[in-house]
Amino acid sequence: MIGQDIIDRFTALLGPKGVTTNPDDIAPWVSDWRGRYHGAAAAILSPDSTRLISETVKLAAELGVPLVPQGGNTSMVGGATPPSDGSALILSLRRMNRIRSLSAQDNLAVCEAGVILSVLHDAAQAQGRRFPLSLGAKGSATIGGLISTNAGGTQVLRHGTMRALVDGLEAVLPDGSIFDGLDALKKDNRGYDIKQLLIGAEGTLGIVTAASLRLVPAIATRAVGWAGVDSPEQALHLLRLTEKTLGESVEGFEVIADDTLGFVLGHIPGTRSPIETRTPWHVLIEVDHADLADPGPGERLEGALAQAMEQGIVLDAAIAANEAQAEAFWRIRESLSESERAQGPALQYDISVPVAKMPAFMVEAAAAAEAAFPGTTASSFGHLGDGNVHFHVRAPKGTSDGPAWIAAQGQSINAFVHDAVVAAGGSISAEHGIGQMKRAELARLSSPARIAALRAIKTAFDPHGLFNPGKLIPLPEEG
């Protein structure tokens, strides 16, 4: 554990407001939000300016103290949890919470790392704009964390991941120098794109302190539809049809299996299936338009669905008649995780494969997992258009001790699912990153060239390994 003499040095630099040492105040920040990883830290440092972060990093380098950067602590892979031996301090970005500027004219917001996603949403909305990335943890997740994990969400089909929305970046590098790349240039070919390297680096190369983020016009009108189909293959046909006829106004395209829908209908009071026919698979589609002069996304979505029914792609369909119905449709999607959890213990995978291979993967990998691990049931739902689904393997019915089941079966099932993903040319981390949870699997399933490149870059930026130790980069013994 780091001693008082070292804490005193940081307190002298940051003042008492910038250093938290009360164990009760620290406790919520040393475990991850799913409660799977538990660490320890003698203090949380929370500088409130880029200059002070730079000074903090310089002092940490001088003292050889590793730093674990932390935003809203909503990592799904233990990416923001400090080591359990107390050898590191937490560097919290929570006091870096200013929106430095927001220009509707330029469609640009300059935000500090600690700005909470929903705060940015509201600020943009107030000026007739929208920051088009959203996810469940939006009330806690911060801009810095979203950038450092290249977060996704439900609007990636249309607007891309965080990577596509960051126009400029400011960060403090491991030697304390400030990388000043906030200028939002649409074209800039001055050598390697350091900004892209820092996005998704999980705080292992630099501490993101601020970013220039792209805004889009607020949604003027939206149409939300529900379609019942026979298979994920037909869902992909529907996606291609809507892309062709509705173009880029398709903002959401979520695929749900009928049994998963059943969990929601059984578990969440007041929910009902949007369509009357019982079909094996379902698709939730949202079509948006920012232009009030548009004849109406509703009519266009109706046309596309009618065409899909004529072609035999869609079996039944409904379009939300009003905003309340639209919200009811989305509520089903947003309740999937909760309803699944209510079914009992499950292992959940955040994976991606090429879009064209996704329909077969959804069906075949689920069947293969059920066959390999008798009694389990497997299913998937999610963003078909991104090639990214949430793939779940549920414990056999009646399993009461979830942790024991996971301890006994987890590693084998993980390996089985990840092998299937790699065989399909996919990624074992679509949205959540590697953190500490997937580090060993990354090592096992990556080419030596990729691992060597990751390590070489890490060493080039952070030769003493002081930024977010134990995350992302496979340990030496992990090959």
Place this chain on the structure above:
Amino acid sequence: MIGQDIIDRFTALLGPKGVTTNPDDIAPWVSDWRGRYHGAAAAILSPDSTRLISETVKLAAELGVPLVPQGGNTSMVGGATPPSDGSALILSLRRMNRIRSLSAQDNLAVCEAGVILSVLHDAAQAQGRRFPLSLGAKGSATIGGLISTNAGGTQVLRHGTMRALVDGLEAVLPDGSIFDGLDALKKDNRGYDIKQLLIGAEGTLGIVTAASLRLVPAIATRAVGWAGVDSPEQALHLLRLTEKTLGESVEGFEVIADDTLGFVLGHIPGTRSPIETRTPWHVLIEVDHADLADPGPGERLEGALAQAMEQGIVLDAAIAANEAQAEAFWRIRESLSESERAQGPALQYDISVPVAKMPAFMVEAAAAAEAAFPGTTASSFGHLGDGNVHFHVRAPKGTSDGPAWIAAQGQSINAFVHDAVVAAGGSISAEHGIGQMKRAELARLSSPARIAALRAIKTAFDPHGLFNPGKLIPLPEEG
């Protein structure tokens, strides 16, 4: 100069077809296409498979022979010209010229590095698709070179630079290992984005051998308009108005000064101004739509321009009545460089600044340059929506010896223009990269943190400096 013994080793590996040593055959490839840089090479190596490129790189590493990767040799910054001392060999990608696959369904083409851009255009068109990046050198420029320079062009406003169009990448790293990232995953968070690092790296970190490229629907209809405005400021107002009313269908938005237009009308036979009113500035707009059901981009563009005239933004406007007129409008834009050259010697800058600052920059930097270098005239034209203009400083009237003028004044004018760009928060290389031409200026005008990061990455990937030596990374004496 590299000796015969070494050439023999490569010939044993690649066969006689893979090694060119005839000086006449080599000559066109050792000077850059503007004839400003002249190098020497004892041989051009041209392996025809990724495996053979890997073997070539391994042999070069064993022998300590630097390699200069080369596609169409259309670099504007001497980026593909070998060193003049003959210490390196050229690694040509021209035999890597297969389109491995092209799927209209998946909107994806997998191309080898040596595929010429216009060949890809034609292949996509044949399947009702389009690769939405185009530039003057499309008949020579290759996919590998376009990726390695993160090329731009006239469609960036809508579709982004090459970086936005590369979904997957295959490359050979300096140790000969193959980075296999061709799988086109829309979401993939497995650590640092090596693909993004290789894009725009000018062949200094890896040899791009193939890429998965994003296609879009072919254009069904287009409308091309011309608007006369008072100032670049008004042009920006027009851009914002069209973005609001026409959304993302605005595919081209080019700004041209009236005197520059005058050069075209005077120099290119058969050209005429699309509008009758003489205005200080002009805007060329293209609105596209891939959907035949669209009521018509022409009507929508007409509506937007009418609205802009009502608001006093636009002074006069015309819309091409047919495809021939549309081509005539674009011909003016495409003749700008040629007509400018006919005016006499000039220094041309490929620069960017934030879009909002561009109107002031265009006016003020030109005036400042003319004041600082009496007799010169300065002007700019280009992609306002990208914050990227081609800024030209022409020699005083009557200057007959261009090279002498450039030798005498070039360095001072370069420094003056680049200082103005940096003061506006811009980039001294918007589209063309650094190569050898802008290496010293990059060193002079970048923060130590950026230069240190560039060097650290280079050393991490290529510790012996064997990939494209002398390009991009500032030399030790350049600070």
